[in-house]
Amino acid sequence: MIITFFPGFKWRPQLKLVQLASVENPFVLTCGSCLTDVTVAYETYGKLSGAGDNAILVAHALTGDTHAATHDQYDEQGWWEPLIGSGRPLDTDRFFVICANVLGGCQGTTGPASLDPTTGKPYGMNFPEITINDIVRVQKRLVDILGIRRLAMVVGGSMGGMQALEWAVHYPGFIEAAVVIAAPGYSAPQAIAYNRVGRQAIMLDPDWKNGDYYGGAGPEKGLAAARALGMITYQSEMSMAYKFGRRTRKGQFEVENYLDYQGARIVKRFDANSYLYLLRALDLFDVSAGYESYEAALSRIDAQVLVVGVSSDILYPPHQQQELVETMRRVGVRTDYTVIDSPHGHDGFLIDFHLLRPILVKFINKALPVPSALPLRQWIRFRASNLAYLGARLVTEIQYKPAIIDIPHQDSLFSR
Ligand SMILES: CC(=O)SCCNC(=O)CCNC(=O)[C@H](O)C(C)(C)COP(=O)(O)OP(=O)(O)OC[C@H]1O[C@@H](n2cnc3c(N)ncnc32)[C@H](O)[C@@H]1OP(=O)(O)O
Numbered sequence: 001m002i003i004t005f006f007p008g009f010k011w012r013p014q015l016k017l018v019q020l021a022s023v024e025n026p027f028v029l030t031c032g033s034c035l036t037d038v039t040v041a042y043e044t045y046g047k048l049s050g051a052g053d054n055a056i057l058v059a060h061a062l063t064g065d066t067h068a069a070t071h072d073q074y075d076e077q078g079w080w081e082p083l084i085g086s087g088r089p090l091d092t093d094r095f096f097v098i099c100a101n102v103l104g105g106c107q108g109t110t111g112p113a114s115l116d117p118t119t120g121k122p123y124g125m126n127f128p129e130i131t132i133n134d135i136v137r138v139q140k141r142l143v144d145i146l147g148i149r150r151l152a153m154v155v156g157g158s159m160g161g162m163q164a165l166e167w168a169v170h171y172p173g174f175i176e177a178a179v180v181i182a183a184p185g186y187s188a189p190q191a192i193a194y195n196r197v198g199r200q201a202i203m204l205d206p207d208w209k210n211g212d213y214y215g216g217a218g219p220e221k222g223l224a225a226a227r228a229l230g231m232i233t234y235q236s237e238m239s240m241a242y243k244f245g246r247r248t249r250k251g252q253f254e255v256e257n258y259l260d261y262q263g264a265r266i267v268k269r270f271d272a273n274s275y276l277y278l279l280r281a282l283d284l285f286d287v288s289a290g291y292e293s294y295e296a297a298l299s300r301i302d303a304q305v306l307v308v309g310v311s312s313d314i315l316y317p318p319h320q321q322q323e324l325v326e327t328m329r330r331v332g333v334r335t336d337y338t339v340i341d342s343p344h345g346h347d348g349f350l351i352d353f354h355l356l357r358p359i360l361v362k363f364i365n366k367a368l369p370v371p372s373a374l375p376l377r378q379w380i381r382f383r384a385s386n387l388a389y390l391g392a393r394l395v396t397e398i399q400y401k402p403a404i405i406d407i408p409h410q411d412s413l414f415s416r
């Protein structure tokens, strides 16, 4: 087993590592290349039932990791904290929740920063091209090894939503339900265009060194610029107006400070080569790849599917989800569709938990009904945690005033 070389890899006590490919059992990628060592990092919550049928796979987005939620009160909050846990929509009293770092990532799973067994050095750009289908097939090896007979559900937003859809198409009969949030059936040219510019920012940084920068300074400026571009596409005109208005600090607009901050943060926690490979996997995503047509691919689905769009998403706008939904319905897939009315843009799926909670609960109750009524204690805990969360969110919303209204125009900044 070879673990990742990336210094930003964050070890957590609950992280588990498993080797899913070896020389005897290689993993053949869509591009035809072979990986003879695939290690996957994952975290789990709750208990697997004796029948191995209560597992939910949570698929993370581009720079996500295995830590979707806390394991105990001392633990750091996860990126989907309000949705996973006892009494929450992905109820760990009932479900066994798994979140694995994707193939090509840098948080424990094999990716470009891992050591290439043939050279003993990090793969860098020798890492083969990967696709969402490859990511999902690695996850299938993981769930098989964990003793899961059939997944109750796969759920994710953005790149995670693409994985959920890919699961439904590639493994019909193995998953009961899929939730596809803020993701299309295939990447549109505009999304590919953003990714292209992001990749160029990294590759034009002299410190990128054709991907061979491990052990030295990496392309920090390039990665920060790529992330800044990404962050713009994850938000909306309205959310930026709300958050930053035209306020300035330290001689910059606040929105510039914000992008600088996000750029500085990504270089500490993410590997630039992983960023390149995963952006490419997003570009290549087309759930119909390898099938006769889009309809033919989607008609394979026998899971119940919930598609959720975010009203202000400029990256994968709701009309892309609507097209996916219409096609699925046309070919007979049981499909629910909702658009959350959010000002937060694409990343609303990481922010608007108060909107996602009831949608997920309703869908789970429908697609995965509880065999018998919930015990009273569990029901009370569920309702109480729902109310507490809604209360906290209401307070935040009230404080969240549109800053743009009373911010004076500052010409001086433009002459810098
Ligand atoms: C998707 C997965 O599977 S996991 C990956 C999820 N994580 C990410 O995407 C990381 C990058 N994205 C973010 O940080 C996003 O903030 C979200 C989507 C997670 C949350 O969004 P919001 O709640 O709207 O937070 P917001 O964007 O306002 O603030 C985020 C950070 O910017 C900082 N910030 C806000 N305004 C400014 C500013 N004007 N100048 C500098 N920094 C700022 C905040 O302090 C906060 O810092 P922290 O994360 O260290 O606490």
Ligand SMILES: N[C@@H](CCO)C(=O)O
Pocket: 060, 061, 062, 063, 064, 157, 158, 159, 234, 346, 347
């Ligand atoms: N903000 C997400 C990407 C888009 O959803 C992430 O960094 O994973």
